[in-house]
Amino acid sequence: MNENRITFLSLTLKAIVVHTLTYFVVGFVAFSVFNYTADFSSPQMRTWMRQTDDPIIALGPALQFIRGILFALAFYPLREILFGRKNGWLVIWLLLVSLGIFSTFGPTPGSVEGAIYTTLPLREQFLSGGMLEILSQSFLFSGILYYWVNHPEKRWLNWVLGILFALAILMSLMGYLAAAGYMAIPA
Known part of the structure; x- marks a missing residue:
């Protein structure tokens, strides 16, 4: 790989597309498998988590471009290490897990700070569907981004991921418009 x-x-652009897609797909699967509606409405969670029918929740995937930009800002200076080595995807994933999940600067549930400073039970923080969701999403993000960056000659990948990205954004925007009452929902 030539990092230049x-x-x-x-x-x-690749970080935005891959992050948004993995966020959308893994989030959709997790929302379908785990009972986030009940979890987020529990007394412990309802004070700081939006409810799943809040319109902004549907808009979430369309706003992930912000995080994609932040990932690129962090990865670009390290591109030789992250994308120039055989197991660079694993380095990306370990960085995301260690710094972005377990070692956040704030008391995020599922982090060291969250375990210390929140009243959420440790079992719910570390052995929940949410933890499985973010570990899976970050794993897929790392692997797909690494592959795409290292295989720019695979033009079909640009098309496939680009079309899927456009569909995810469209569904997110339509979900927001429907949840906010701007668009009729078919019965």
């Missing part, structure tokens, strides 16, 4: 061919713009 990785431009900041291409890495940013």
